[in-house]
């Protein structure tokens with residue numbers, strides 16, 4: 537199966553975001569094979585058998601997507617999101633981190649049934665795809681039972697999004713470690729690293745738990761070939777991991793606010809990566825997002841929504857938050873729109889260890905692609921396509937989305953998922969969870 541995207545303004549992100557003039561994107565069997573002149577315009581294709589089959593885009597096996605008036609770019613990579621919290625949208629908007637933890641993890645989490653997790657992950661994944669987020673790292677700390685885990689994975693699979701499923705032990709301390717469950721996720725639920733949904737380990741780390749538990753978790757994850765991600769801010773976590781010999785290129789640090797320079801040097805030296813959630817950090821009081829400082833040490837830094845309990849679930853909002861925070865208080869701002877779009881795509885892919893497969897339009901990569909309607913109000917006229925994406929675009933402009941070459945959104949409409957059913961399930965799950973939590977806390 538061959539797909540050709542023509543007539544759009546193409547932005548590739550490798551090595552840095554830039555416009556590829558007069559380019560068509562050719563996709564074969566879900567993989568990008570070329571970004572450049574349209575095949576029928578190339579002498580070698582005109583001479584060959586392909587010239588006829590491409591004419592008019594009606595030939596069997598070839599689909600032409602006309603992106604006239606559009607901006608074509610790699611799908612966004614969200615490096616940190618708790619997808620299961622989609623049904624808790626806006627529930628903790630005024631909360632600081634402490635209040636959020638009390639409400640969401642303390643009170644609401646126990647009320648989730650497996651079916652609620654299924655509904656929440658499906659709805660959260662649909663929300664991501666709708667906004668052009670083709671890959672999401674799902675930091676999933678809702679594994680109350682094996683059934684919850686299966687439900688979370690099933691929903692991600694069904695949605696069509698590319699996802700990293702980060703399994704976190706239930707609870708936040710050492711008591712509820714479930715090694716057998718991590719092994720089961722790896723061997724039975726997600727045995728392949730090539731599929732749309734791949735496994736990872738979401739660690740509480742020596743932040744919420746002990747160094748001993750972290751040691752055991754790191755050994756387990758590395759034994760199973762799972763990358764590790766943990767929330768880490770301030771002084772402490774990095775130093776403890778360093779002392780325990782646990783830093784490495786497979787460790788992704790989420791947030792990173794206030795981590796001392798000396799410790800960031802250790803992270804950089806180990807090849808570790810970072811994920812910044814600028815909107816959540818600004819609102820919940822983590823401190824000013826530290827994209828610039830993390831990147832200044834050479835740490836690959838992606839962006840993340842984190843949670844829709846407080847912020848929108850699209851990368852446009854996240855990019856804007858990163859851009860504003862990265863320049864706030866600077867007399868000579870260094871963070872550019874190109875930096876920000878890079879973090880939302882290729883650098884984000886690097887942060888989660890997937891830059892060989894996704895994050896740019898380089899031939900050989902998975903065809904995860906977004907087409908924005910650049911004629912939309914608020915987006916036209918476009919002087920600088922990269923600036924338009926970062927400073928002006930929104931979910932309403934997301935016309936077309938492809939994941940691994942499969943069209944999941946076209947003409948502004950999601951395809952292949954029953955959106956009404958998913959919304960209905962999500963609303964019911966939200967009602968159950970909040971009612972149940974209220975009943976329990978009243979007891």
Ligand SMILES: [Zn+2]
Pocket residue numbers: 616618675767790842
């Ligand atoms: Zn988080």
